Amino acid sequence: QSVLTQPPSVSGAPGQRVTISCTGSSSNIGAGYDVHWYQQLPGTAPKLLIYGHINRPSGVPDRFSGSKSGTSASLAITGLQAEDEADYYCQSYDSSLSGPLFGGGTKLTVL
Amino acid sequence: EVQLVETGGGLIQPGGSLRLSCAASGFTVSSYYMTWVRQAPGKGLECVSVIYSGGDTYYADSVKGRFTISRDNSRNTVSLQMNSLRAEDTAVYYCARGDRGLDYWGQGTLVTVSS
Numbered sequence: 001q002s003v004l005t006q007p008p009s010v011s012g013a014p015g016q017r018v019t020i021s022c023t024g025s026s027s028n029i030g031a032g033y034d035v036h037w038y039q040q041l042p043g044t045a046p047k048l049l050i051y052g053h054i055n056r057p058s059g060v061p062d063r064f065s066g067s068k069s070g071t072s073a074s075l076a077i078t079g080l081q082a083e084d085e086a087d088y089y090c091q092s093y094d095s096s097l098s099g100p101l102f103g104g105g106t107k108l109t110v111l
Numbered sequence: 112e113v114q115l116v117e118t119g120g121g122l123i124q125p126g127g128s129l130r131l132s133c134a135a136s137g138f139t140v141s142s143y144y145m146t147w148v149r150q151a152p153g154k155g156l157e158c159v160s161v162i163y164s165g166g167d168t169y170y171a172d173s174v175k176g177r178f179t180i181s182r183d184n185s186r187n188t189v190s191l192q193m194n195s196l197r198a199e200d201t202a203v204y205y206c207a208r209g210d211r212g213l214d215y216w217g218q219g220t221l222v223t224v225s226s
Contacts, residue, residue, distance in 0.1 A: 036212035038156075045205055045219055046148075046156065051212035089156050091212070099169040100146065105155040 004028065004090055004103035011109040012080045020075045020106045022090030028101060030071035033093040037066055037075045040087045040105075049088070050075060077108070085110045113137035113215045117206050120220030123196055127224075131191040133206030133217060140182055144209035145189040147180065149202035150219075157202075160191060161209070174200075196224045 005023040012018040022035065029035055037050040048057050050066035053073060065076045073092075077084055090103040119131040133145070147159045160180040161169040168180055179192040189206060201224045207213040 034212070038213070040156075045216040046207075046213070047216070048212045048214045051214070055211070057212075057214060087155075091156075091158075099161060099171065100158040102148075102156040102158060 004092060004101055006088075006090060006103040006106045008104070009107045009109065011111055012077075013111045014080055014082065016080045017076065017078045018080060018108065019077075020088050020090075020108070022073045022075070022103050024071050024073075024092060026071060027096040028071075028092045028094040029068065029073055031095055033095075035066065035068055035073040036091045037064075037073075038089045038091065040089065042086070046089065080110055082110050084108060113208070115206050115208065115215055115217035117204065117217040117220040120204065120222045122223045122225065124226050125197060125224055127196050128192070128194045129196060129222060131193065131204055131206075131220060131222070133189045133191075135187050135189070135208070138208065139184075140187050140189055140208075141184045145180075145182065146207045146209050146213060147189075147191045148205045148207055148213070148216075149200075149222075150205070151199070151202040154202075159204070162189060193222070196222075198224050200224050 034052045038046040039049045040046040053068040054066045063079045087105050089105045094101040114136045116134045144163045146161045162180045177195045203219040205219045206217040208215040
């Protein structure tokens with residue numbers, strides 16, 4: 001089954017560092033396909049946060065960073081701020097589906 | 112400035128049809144892959160359909176045989192024809208441009224399938 005698994009929720013206090021994992025398989029992340037991350041603030045459309053595992057689009061603060069290892073990827077947020085409270089999604093391509101695949105999403109709560 | 116504007120959503124009875132349109136400005140749709148992503152109420156994101164620059168298409172299994180994606184280069188638009196709609200198709204439908212990731216998104220249009 002083609003799935004990207006994310007924790008349903010993570011939390012952290014302002015100023016802290018949090019990470020969100022995205023676990024895939026040999027048909028997606030493990031096959032070398034790019035991993036992208038999106039931030040969705042309440043009531044708004046998703047926004048591209050990280051593309052190609054580690055790259056930030058113009059305007060995205062360097063507090064956000066991505067990494068990849070094997071069949072997993074991670075999003076790290078440092079210096080947590082109240083405005084970071086949102087849903088975060090990873091996305092890749094899956095060769096079994098022959099199409100794009102999203103993770104289930106992770107809700108970040110800033111305590 | 113890149114903009115994507117979706118139209119065509121609304122309330123439709125089960126079994127009915129609806130056509131969504133995505134009007135693009137600031138770029139040429141035929142030069143990128145264009146994606147329809149939906150989000151059911153309180154749920155995550157699901158890629159429904161993609162049309163690639165070369166014309167190839169992708170459909171999620173959940174919509175295969177019922178939805179058709181198309182592109183009108185002269186109008187710079189992408190459309191999603193949705194037939195045999197089901198209650199589980201109820202969602203906000205987003206149009207997104209694909210390049211290095213889905214880098215631009217529309218505001219979304221709500222489709223409600225209910226009797």
